[in-house]
Amino acid sequence: MDRNRQNGDRKEAQNTNRFTTKMQKKLVVLYFLVLLAFAGLSARLVLINRDNGEQYKKQVLSQQQYTSRTIPFKRGEILDSKGTKLAVSEKVYNLILDCKLMNEKEEYVEGTIAALAQCFDVDESEIRKYSSDNPTSQYHILKKQLTYDEIAPFQELVNNEETGKYIQGVWFEEEYRRVYPNNTLASDVIGFTTKDNVGNYGLEAYYNDILSGVNGREYGYMNDDSNLERTTKAAVDGYNLVSTLDANIQGIVERKLQEYNDTYKNAAREGNGAYNTGCIIMDVNNGNVLAMASYPFYNLNEPRNTDMLLGQNVINEKAELQETVINEETLASMDEDTLYRQLNALWKNYCISSTFEPGSTMKPFTVAAGLESGKMTGNETYQCNGSLTVVEGQKPIKCHSYRVGGDGIVSVAGAVERSCNVALMKMGQTIGKTTFLKYMQDFNFGLKTNIDLYGEARTASLVFTEDSMGPMELATASFGQGFNVTMIQMAAGFSSLINGGYYYEPHMVSKITASDGSVVQNIEPRLLKQTVSESTSAKIRDYCVDVVMGEHGTGHTARPAGYIIGGKTGTAETQPRGNRQYVVSFIGFAPADDPQIAIYVVVDRPNSDKQDDAKYATRIVRSILTEVLPYMDIFMTEPLSEAEQKELEEQQIAYKQQLMTSVSGNDVSGNDISGNDAGGDGTPAAGENGEGTGENTGGNQDNPDKPKIDIDPDTGYGVLPDGTKVDPVTGEAIDEDTPLDLPEPNLPLDGTQGGEDGGDSPF
Template sequence: MSERSFRQTPHTSHDGSNSSRLSILLFIFIFIVLCLLARLVYLQVIKGPEFSQAAADSRTLSVNISPHRGTIYDRNGNVLATSVDAMTIYANPKEIEDVSSAAEAVASALGGDADEYAELLKQDTTFVYLKRKADMDAAEALKSEGIVGIYYIEDTKRVYPYGKVAGQVLGFVNVDDEGVSGLELYYDDILKGTPGKLVVQQGGGGIPIPGGTEVDEPAVDGQDIVVSIDIDMQSYLEKRLAEGVSTIEGEDGRAVLMDASTGELLAIASTPYFDPSNPSDSEVGSDSLKTVTQAYEPGSTFKTASMMAMLEAGVVTPDTTIFAPAELSADEYVITDAHERGDMTMTARYVIQDSSNIGTSLLVENYLGFRPLYDKIVSYGLNGQTGIDYPGEAAGYLSPDVDTWPLITKYNVTFGQGISTTPLQMARFYGALVNNGVACTPHFLISKPQIGETLQYDTEQIVENTAAIDPMISMLETVVEEGTGTGAAIDGYRVAGKTGTAEYVDEDTGVYAKSSYNLSFVGVLPDASTPLVCFVGVNEVPYERNTTEVFKDIMTEAISRYRVVQSD
């Protein structure tokens, strides 16, 4: 047998390479699966809500539901501001077949220009407001036309039954029922409530699905409030103030009637008046209650503060005398009294009675000093805010750097020039004189009837030496009996008050106006069953006149209305 020789070829195993390929393929497969899973999680979990919401939004339309705004009542239960039923009207332009006729129908029912409505109905959208808060009668008239593509949402609108009367006090709201000015703004959080949400289901082209409208979030109505205003007294005060401004040919006027024992404001106004039902038709700035929001130089009504400071300090009495020359030099200026006179010696009572600038200045300089006067001005609250619940209260101002005041400023401050305050701050101060030296915070809000809450307000003892009050009241009574304020006298009643004739800065020239003044009178009824205080001021009066007659009439009306009596 022949022997064969065999060549052995080395054997190479394929198990390792196949395994590697399988691992790579498996890894790629798992990676792809994980990517798909991640994408799925991203789309369903992370982006899902967003996509769902977008899909829902394409099928639904959300519209706010206005809550019923709280009613404002006067102190006697009369409705001053309330919300009544109204209708908000909107359209889906994509459904409107005849734009021209639809626009004409809308204009006929709601008023306005048909062309403007046509422009709205031509818009490339599925929602456009035609009229928000339309009157119900107008809305029903349009609804009776049966126009496809026009829809209606129950709403409310704000109404003010007394029109301009107390308009500045109340303020007004915008189309979203948000307070813009006055008490509507100050107490907006109480009055406004919380809007709800109405969801409208839509089909193709944005067409609402019949029966697909539902309330997603119900509106929460606002709370009612009762305020201190007596609307009938307010009406009289406004009428008499406007007449007074016209009679003495002034630019504008301010008045306030307050119960000094509580700080409740019974009536308050400034001209020109404001109609919250038609704010766009009212004069610019008339919505601001300038009796509160605008400071002024008070003039001679401020002499009471200077005299009260001296009486409290015990450095003068009504019989204290001072030599008052006809003219008083101060720096490069010369001070005179309003009425021409010669040199004379005056009692403190006569200084107030005849409203002497020079007498007041020299009494302060010789018996009290200007730093103690400044301190009393601060303690009387005549250069700060009263804390009234009304937006935009102005603060008075007087530089605290008494030691750097020039002499003319020192003298001027004693009789109410070179210092700013507000009519309300003056009324608060005078009110304290018939409230045993206690000043009450002027305010409007009395109660929140739905929750049974009655409001309490801060008081402050601003006259520390109350023994000084009677002499001061006696001096102010002399002003009305024999002095510059005789026009304020009321038969059968004691009236104590002070006239004011103040210079004002002419905006055009930047210096004090010539032959034109800001006139005022502020007075009280001493020892009365209701301690009323009333301020009346008229600005930019072309000649030296007075506002005492207006004060007299307003206070006489109040005496009758509130059956005020005085003790003997």
């Protein structure tokens, strides 16, 4: 048995040895075959590189440049209600240098650098140094945001058969630049964008997602024939905003705020005409904001330009105004954090972001609460002796007329007309704090209006509650002190007070459209509630008309010639009491018999030794309405006095002279001096700072060789240096007997502000 097993083991071992030997031979053969294949492949690669390497190399480089190229979206435009463009995006180009491709041949280096130096303001030595230090760099930005006109000469060289073959490694990266055609116009409302196309402040921030689109992309790949193929996913542009603003009304408002500042700047102290000056004009019947502005403005195309900081007061780390005024010296000494704090204050919209005590502009609201709640009938009378002791043992609260013994016996209407604090305090006592607070909330005080703008202030902590309001607080609140509001709260609430009681949510955008003009969304007015009845609203309108037209009214100087308007003046002393610093204001509506617009002007601490005078606000209102009402086709209903007629004639003459100066000195096209579209009705559109016309700089700026045309102020004719009389528009010689055919203004420019009749309450 053992012998048989041993024989079997020997046979198995012999078979195993034979299999191993055979496998070894096969492996040797396979090894040589693999080596031969690799050798063949290597030889083939060498031949390809020798014969076609340059071609494939360029294709690979080309694919590296364009395989993942981003196609930028175009940010949506912002327009006014009539189609005037307020914010647009224009395509620009970044100049990119591919050093690796340029360095392939010396002739490419010389030809490319020579072309760059010829067409762009670049330093040849810097390009050579960068190319030498970074020979493999394929993305180096030489210039940013060039316009098409700026790159066109270079493109011509590239496309030229003689020069183009020596220009390699240069391409243009597309992007969009945000442009604001009117510079400062509606800067608070529009806001601006950062370099990465994100909105800051105003509509740009609030509607950032709507205005933004989606980037596209261009992909590249090699097809079976080794040719570069491309497929493109197009960018999706952002939607456009059609705002409720009227650029012409906005321009008028801004021009008048500028005029106020120019008049009172450095009057009693160093600095601007006031710490802040704001104006809102609103359509009372739907909540559309037609104009919103606060001074100082800033240039949307240069938001970090510090020029408009000059004259402002320094803001400390607690966001408090300091006595120090920003001038060239203080500006130069600011560190980065301090400067940024001042710019943030400049960019904020005073009309929605800042709070203040409303003063006597609150009195119509108090009266409305009494009438609507049934606590008052409107037939009450009140005795004013100049002050009222609200709580025994505490100091009495004075009326503005306390020095002359008070207003005597006044009716409800008379209390509003005279702005009698004592009568309003007695009304507050009758109304009671619970009812008073209920109506204050109905008018949205303490609540956000939810206007579609970035940065609206919250005021919930700045108004009274049941727990915080005692007898003294109720008394002072009845005439607008002790709590804070924003301008937009007051404008929206007052609109409901005089339009029949209908409270509309204030808004800035009426329509969203696509890039092809199709309507994406109509934003309809939102009627939120009814604050008072039609009958109460009618009484409040009558009381407010007495403020402007009544014998003892405090708002006489707000009335534009030829019109009847209503409104209420306001003066509130700032904290701490006794500092003799005031916020003065006027809130009104026009026309009186059928209110179409509400206007609210606030002047925060006028630059004057005597700040407690609402005429600083009423004169701005008068000046604005003198132009806005005719522009809106709201016609005069009242006869003009001789003085008023003379005033308007002087304004028309001033308008014609400015018109002739602008067309002869700068521009004779259909656009105004700032480059904005002229209004469809012939009214110049507003330009920078609201100006629709420019100054005569002594010649045509676009054509310095054109002879200077002066204007004869007596005849209106243009006069050449040799004395020849010419048409100021065409420059052609004319017969002096030929009348000038100039457009009649449909609204006059501002003139004198009227008399000082009608004093105002210091409250």
